[in-house]
Amino acid sequence: MKDFTVIFFQRKPRTYGNFSIEILFEAIRSKLPPFIHSKTVISKYESNGLWKRIYNTIEAYFRQGDINHVTGDVHFLTFLLKKKKTILTIHDCGFMNHPSRVARQILKLFWLKFPIARSELITVVSQATKDDILKHISCNPKKIVVIPNFILPGFNLFPKEFNSKQPRLLHIGTAPNKNLERLIEAIQGIDCQLDIIGKLNERQFKLLNNYNIQYTNYYNLTELEIIQRYHQCDILTFVSTFEGFGVPILEAQAIERAVITSSISSMPEVAGDGACLVDPYNVIDIRQGILRIIKDEEYRNQIIYKGKENVKHFKLEVIIKQYVNLYEQLLHS
Template identity: 30%
Template sequence: MRIAVNARVLQKGRMEGVARYIYEVTRRMVANHPEHEFIFLFDRPFDPEFVFADNVTALEIGVPARLPILFKLWFEYSVHRALKKYKADVFFSGDAYLSLRSNIPSVMVSHDLAYIHYPDHLPGHHLRYYKKFFPLFHKRANHIIAVSEATKADIIEQFGISASKISIGHNASPKGFAPVVKSTKIEIRNQYSEGYPYFFYLGSLHPRKNIVKLIEAFSSYKATHNTEHHLVIVGRPAWNFHQIQKAYNFSPFKHEIHMYHDVKDEAKEMLASAISLIYISTFEGFGIPILEAFSSGVPVITSNTSSMPEVAGDAALVIDPNDTNEIVEAMHSIVSNESLREQLISKGFERTNDFDWDRTAEIVYDCLMKVAKV
């Protein structure tokens, strides 16, 4: 069987969120099912590391799909032609985009519908594209993988799609996240937080990640508590980053806030060296950094919205992401209560057992076989 894969987001150095999901799932499917041929479709020159085995044929087709008009051209023309030319039996799209012109059976992964709930967090041309095409993609797909129960419920409510058409295929924690020894923590703190213990954020610097509120809450915490703790923020700037920069410049404690945009592999050690991950997005389809912190032996403060309580279970402090006082109180609890920290760390390790990439890869594979009628 020929399984075509939308591989356009597999880009070295940009393996976050959606790209990580596609990488972890397709890598396992390729290894576990050598009897099938996989056709990876890229929209730009690709790194050979993404050609996982001999049963993968990698193709660069069309032009890089960097803007909505190019999304449409790439999926409706380049992908459509490639699916016909290479006689694909089924199409897997892990980023929720499909070719509406193609009649090839398809399985898509839906990560979130944030554009519906927070339309002001997107540039206008992206929002218009999502509003027009995402309902059509969900209805066109033969089967949908939702990354969380929260996302599944949202798809059903927003698009009126039957629950029987949607399976759950969770994210999991990537390899390499683990606790570090005390000497490493000291080294990392000396390098990134002037030697002080710190709260940590890891992820894109996007409006719905609530970084402005995080900076405001940290500043309030510093103003009301006698604490030496700093805040370290790691992530790539996204749309409207100037709002985050403005909040940083306005903070009277900005000399204790450290922002890094490119730390490569040291992000894992930075997370493991933190006193707590603060992940207080206003909306998430899943929230992988929560699991990364659990795997690293780091307590988590996260939001009570969308999928985050589902992922965190009882292993994190769950707060209202819009309530500065709640965020400050959670920070104080983490710093002042060693017993609480140890309890959260223990529960976090246990919680990671509920999420497994091998299991998710088999769920996706089974759905592909089902729609291909094998």
């Protein structure tokens, strides 16, 4: 195979932002075969305002490679790139839930319609995201390729006896879609400890205190500290109202913890048969799911075992091969 270069175009991370995209593609680059040379181009400015975005787009034009891969969020960087050599990764369409109709139309044009038209191939992390894109714009479905996320090294089997008397629940994320408020209501009166990763707002603090929930709150954790929280928990609660993917499901399954997650969006696709699926908008359903995991040992062991089998489909090596095949396809097209 002849050597070639893939340029990974990445956003400039916000000071207090989410670094999941950066972590994801750093792991991918580290495992690429030797005939693929990779280079990361980080935009000079954060994705704020018209002029900074225009500058970032022009800058990207002058830094192209044999293959251009816009890794997410800054979809507009595709505008001046060579279409036939450009891949765009779209992680989710959450931005289309913006409350303003005008904003949704602008986002639809500049984050979906135009970037997709200016890219030869689109990768998405779930079938749910692909379906969302096709719901919002007209596009050849064959142009959109599903390549899921993967489990990072470090999330490995860590045996722990289930604490059925006072289980420790791990909840990751405090943004509106993470559905913490309904979870708090659902576990009222259940003897448990809730560990929350993510900075709480005033309303969430108030709910936790009003419902007398025993909880601890962590944020700005290192990856090792997050893994330690998984090790200590008995159940992962991931009852989001929307997710582009849902990596915590796989992380908990890899460590062999019971998972309760939502029956909508991408979560059933990611969890497979290795989780208790509930309606995230129904507090009673969430509560009953948690109680079933706590009280029904046979059911709990069954979803833990199926979760362990499920994660085999999401190993880094498996995902790398899919990206390499895509790069080679584009190179020879």
